[in-house]
Amino acid sequence: MMAHMSDCLFCRIASGELPSTIVAESELALAFRDAAPQAPVHVLVVPRAHVTSAHTVRDADAHLIGELVLLAQRVAVIEGIDAEDRGYRLVMNVGADANMSVPHLHLHVLGGRKLGWPPG
Numbered sequence: 001m002m003a004h005m006s007d008c009l010f011c012r013i014a015s016g017e018l019p020s021t022i023v024a025e026s027e028l029a030l031a032f033r034d035a036a037p038q039a040p041v042h043v044l045v046v047p048r049a050h051v052t053s054a055h056t057v058r059d060a061d062a063h064l065i066g067e068l069v070l071l072a073q074r075v076a077v078i079e080g081i082d083a084e085d086r087g088y089r090l091v092m093n094v095g096a097d098a099n100m101s102v103p104h105l106h107l108h109v110l111g112g113r114k115l116g117w118p119p120g
Ligand code: AMP
Pocket: 009, 020, 033, 034, 035, 036, 037, 044, 092, 093, 099, 100, 101, 102, 103
């Protein structure tokens, strides 16, 4: 885990250097609206510290995965999609085949409509 990478988009958003629409935050993570939403609710949850992807998470930063999920739960409550008859999808893209475009660990929170499965 690296503290901050000045050339990383989500590091710059997490530090406040670049603007975002923040939905929720904790000491270790930040949740903000995706700039190109794929659903009525589309929020990205990222660790403040730089981790490249789910595939590079190591023992020392494994707790951040739990942190992202806990913050995603709060996002779901704030956005009103947490009821059992609603629900949401959590997605972590890894690498080119999954169309990962920003190499800073992030959890997509998608919801607000019936989501198709399997994804394209
Ligand atoms: P991924 O394709 O999994 O790497 O997801 C990256 C996401 O970041 C995409 O859904 C983009 O729409 C989103 N994104 C890119 N730049 C920004 C930005 N400046 N603010 C908010 N979301 C962004």
